[in-house]
Each structure stands twice: as C-alpha cells, then as structure tokens.
Amino acid sequence: MTARFLTRMGLFWGGLFAGALPAAAAALFVATNGNDATGTGTAAAPFRTLNFALGQAVSGDVVEVRGGTYREAAEVRFRGPGVTMRSVPGEWAVLEAPVDNEADFSVCVLLDPDADHTRLSRLEIAGGYYYGIMLQTKWDWGDPDDNGGACQAAIEDCVIRDTGRDGIKITPNCDDVLIRGCEIRGTGIGPANAAAENAEGIDCVNGDRVTVRDCWIHDIYSTGIYLKGGSADGLVERT
Numbered sequence: 445m446t447a448r449f450l451t452r453m454g455l456f457w458g459g460l461f462a463g464a465l466p467a468a469a470a471a472l473f474v475a476t477n478g479n480d481a482t483g484t485g486t487a488a489a490p491f492r493t494l495n496f497a498l499g500q501a502v503s504g505d506v507v508e509v510r511g512g513t514y515r516e517a518a519e520v521r522f523r524g525p526g527v528t529m530r531s532v533p534g535e536w537a538v539l540e541a542p543v544d545n546e547a548d549f550s551v552c553v554l555l556d557p558d559a560d561h562t563r564l565s566r567l568e569i570a571g572g573y574y575y576g577i578m579l580q581t582k583w584d585w586g587d588p589d590d591n592g593g594a595c596q597a598a599i600e601d602c603v604i605r606d607t608g609r610d611g612i613k614i615t616p617n618c619d620d621v622l623i624r625g626c627e628i629r630g631t632g633i634g635p636a637n638a639a640a641e642n643a644e645g646i647d648c649v650n651g652d653r654v655t656v657r658d659c660w661i662h663d664i665y666s667t668g669i670y671l672k673g674g675s676a677d678g679l680v681e682r683t
Contacts, residue, residue, distance in 0.1 A: 469504040469505055469506055470485075470501075470502075470504075470505045470506070471485075471487075471505070471506050471508050472485040472491065472497045472500060472501055472505060472506070472507050472508065473485055473486060473487050473490035473491065473497075473508045473509075473510065473532075474490050474491045474492065474493065474494055474496075474497045474507060474508070474509050474510065474514075475490040475491075475492070475509075475510035475512070476492075476510065476512035476513070476514070477490075477492075478490035478491045478492040478510075479491070479492050480492045480493055480496040485497065485500060487508075490510065493514070493516055493517075494507065494509065494514055494516055494520050494529070494539065495516055495517075495518065495520060495521060498520070498521065498522060498523070498527065498529075501524075501527045502524070502526075502527075503524060503525050503526030503527065503561075504526050504527075505526075505527055505528070506527075506528045506529075506530065507527065507528065507529040507530070508530065508531075508532050509529060509530065509531050509532065509535075509537035509567070510531075510532050510535055510537065511531065511532065511535030511536050511537055512537060512538070513537075513538040513540055514537060514538065514539050514540065515540050515541070516539075516541070517548070518548050518549065519541065519548070519549055519550065519551050519552060519553065519554045519572070520539055520552065520553045520554070521553075521554045521556065522553075522554065522555045522556060522559040522562045522594075523556045523558065523559060524556075524558060524559060525558060525559055525560040525561050525562070526560070526561045526562075527559070527562060527563075528562075528563040528564075528565065529562075529563070529564055529565070529567065530563075530564070530565035530566050530567065531565070531566040531567055536566070536568065537566075537567055537568065538567075538568040538569075538570065539552055539553060539567060539568065539569045539570070540552070540570045540571055541570070541571035541572050541573075542571055542573070543571050543572065543573055543606070543607070543608040543633060543634030543635070543636070544573065544608075544634060544635055545573060546573040546574075546636070549571065549572055549573055550572065550573050550574050550575075550578075551572040551573070551574055551575045551576070551577065551578040551613070552569050552570065552571050552572035552575070552576050552577065552607070553569055553572075553576065553577045553578070554577075554578050554580060555577070555578065555579045555580060555594040555597055555618075556580050556594065557580050557581055557582045557592060557593050557594055558594070559580075559594045559597070560594060560595045560596050560597070561595075561596050561597070562594065562597045562598075563597070563598045563599075563600070564577070564597075564598070564599045564600070564602055565598075565600045565601055565602070566600075566601045566602065567602045567603075568602065568603040568605070569602060569603070569604045569605075570603075570604075570605050570606050570607075571606060571607060571608070571634075572607050572608055573608045573634060573635075573636050574607075574608050574609045574610070574613070574636050575607060575608070575609060575610045575611070575612065575613040576604040576605070576607040576610070576611045576612060576628075577599065577604060577611070577612045577613070578612075578613040578615070579593060579594040579597060579612075579613065579614045579615060579618040579621065579651070580593060580594060580615060580618075581593030581594070581615040581616050581617050581618055582617075583615070583616040583617050583650075584616075591616075591617060592617050593615055593616060593617040593618035593619070593651070594618050595617075595618060595619045595620050595621075596619075596620045596621070597618070597621050597622070598621075598622045598624070599612065599621075599622070599623045599624070599626060600622070600623075600624045600625055600626070601624070601625040601626065602625075602626045602627075603626070603627045603628075603629075604626060604627070604628045604629075605627070605628070605629050605630045606629075606630040606633055607630070607631050607632070607633065607634070607643070608632070608633065608634030608635070608636040608637060608643075609631065609632055609634070609636050609637050609640065609642070609643040609644075609665075610631060610643055610644045610645070610646070610647040611628040611629075611631050611644070611645045611646060611661075611664075612628065612645070612646045612647070613647050614646070614647065614648040614649065614651040614654060615649055615650075615651070616649055616650035616651065616673070616674075617650065617651070618651045619651055619652040619653055619654075620652070620653045620654075621648075621651060621653075621654045621655070622654075622655045622657070623646065623654070623655065623656045623657070623659060624655070624656075624657045624658055624659070625657075625658045625659065626659045626660075627659070627660045627661075627662075628645040628646065628659065628660075628661045628662075628664070628668075629645075629660075629661070629662050629663045629664070630663055631643040631644065631645060631663075631664050631665045631666075632664075632665030632666070633665075637665065641665070641666070642665075642666050643664070643665035643666055644664065644665075644666055644667045644668070644669070644670045645661040645664040645667070645668045645669060646661070646668070646669045646670065647667075647670050647672075648669075648670065648671045648672065648673075648675050648678070649672055649673040649674075649675070650672075650673040650674040650675055651671075651675055652675060652676045652677055652678075653676070653677045653678065653679075654671060654675065654678045654679070655678070655679045655680075655681075656669055656678075656679070656680045656681075656683055657679070657680075657681050657682055657683065658681075658682045658683065659683045660683075661683065669683070
C-alpha cells in the first residue's frame with residue numbers, strides 16, 4: 445500500500461470526520477522549515493517540532509503536519525485528550541524514530557493514559573525501540589480507583605512500519621480503539637526483539653471493543669493481530 449492509496453482512503457474518511465471537530469478547534473501547523481522559537485503555529489509561520497506543537501495544543505485542536513520527515517529529540521507524546529495529528533491534505537509526513545535507543549525512543553508515538561480521543565491520520569510512523577505506537581495505561585500504577593488507559597483513540601489511513609517490536613501496542617483498559625485503513629509491516633527489526641522474538645502487528649492486551657477495519661498487515665515477525673489477555677468484543681473485518 446502506498447501513500448496514494450492512503451490519500452484516497454483519507455479523502456473519504458476525512459470527509460466523514462471533518463464535521464466532528466469542535467467549532468472552536470485551532471489548527472497548529474508544523475513544517476520541517478518551521479521554527480519553535482519564532483513560529484506562531486500558523487500556516488505562514490509554522491512550528492518546527494511535533495512535540496512543541498503538542499505542548500501548545502488543547503482538546504479539539506488539530507496539529508497539521510506539512511510533508512517531510514520528522515525526527516524528534518524524544519518520542520512524540522500526546523499527554524492530554526482530544527488532539528488530532530494529521531498530514532496536511534495532499535502532503536505526506538513521516539515520523540521516524542531509531543530502533544536502538546530505548547532511553548529516548550521506547551516508542552515512536554506515545555498516547556498517555558489521559559490522552560482519550562486522540563486521532564492519528566494520514567501519517568507514516570516508523571521505528572521505536574519497542575513499538576511504533578503505544579497506548580498507555582494506569583492499570584498497574586497502584587490506584588484501583590484510577591486504572592484507566594487511553595480510550596476511544598483512532599488511527600486512520602496511516603503506515604506503521606519497521607518497528608523494534610510491535611507495530612501498535614494497546615495496553616489494559618485502553619478501550620474502544622479504532623484502527624482503520626492502515627498498512628502495518630516490518631515488525632521486530634530492532635535489538636528489543638533479539639531475545640524476545642515476539643513482534644505483533646497489533647498487540648492488544650485486555651483492551652475491549654477494539655476495531656480493526658480495512659487494513660493491510662503483512663511482513664510481520666510473529667502474529668498479525670493478537671487480541672489477548674482478557675480483550676473482549678473485538679472486531680476485525682475487511683483486513
């Protein structure tokens with residue numbers, strides 16, 4: 445699957461979801477020729493790094509990423525809810541992390557437990573010591589009254605490739621995740637898999653109501669899609 449295929453998918457799904465954004469949503473632009481110090485996040489004066497833009501974003505905002513390859517100083521991290529990150533229409537952004545730096549890039553893209561309703565759209569996500577995308581949970585943090593994870597996330601029309609271990613990791617209580625129109629390939633290429641020899645395309649542990657739809661999952665080290673550890677009511681179709 446190529447960017448052209450994903451662009452066609454994105455035009456369809458993007459049209460469906462465009463009306464779902466809050467009326468007051470702000471667009472924050474990022475470009476490889478932008479500047480975090482002097483940029484304002486507008487199309488004319490974009491920011492330079494994705495993490496800086498995410499630090500300015502609030503729920504409902506859209507981080508619009510211009511075409512090019514982005515190599516951040518650390519994992520791309522969504523800390524709060526309701527933020528969308530997507531390539532600018534007609535362009536293609538690549539988020540790339542090394543597979544041999546566990547300290548700074550345990551994953552390429554991380555959704556914190558409070559990052560409900562995150563949406564990733566029309567992005568190419570490569571690398572990460574363990575995972576390309578990880579949805580994080582609080583289930584083992586020691587507070588039985590606060591053990592939820594990042595829920596109702598959507599990963600659409602993306603390419604997730606060449607990851608240290610799993611392509612997408614969904615941890616306990618990260619429920620109602622939608623993965624649609626994605627290509628996932630080339631898992632388990634890093635040193636993290638040398639001893640484990642276990643690298644899924646999608647690895648979901650005790651996340652309920654996960655939907656995988658219209659995806660192409662190939663050249664996976666072990667299992668293409670693994671819904672396990674108490675995962676309930678998952679749906680895989682047209683994949």
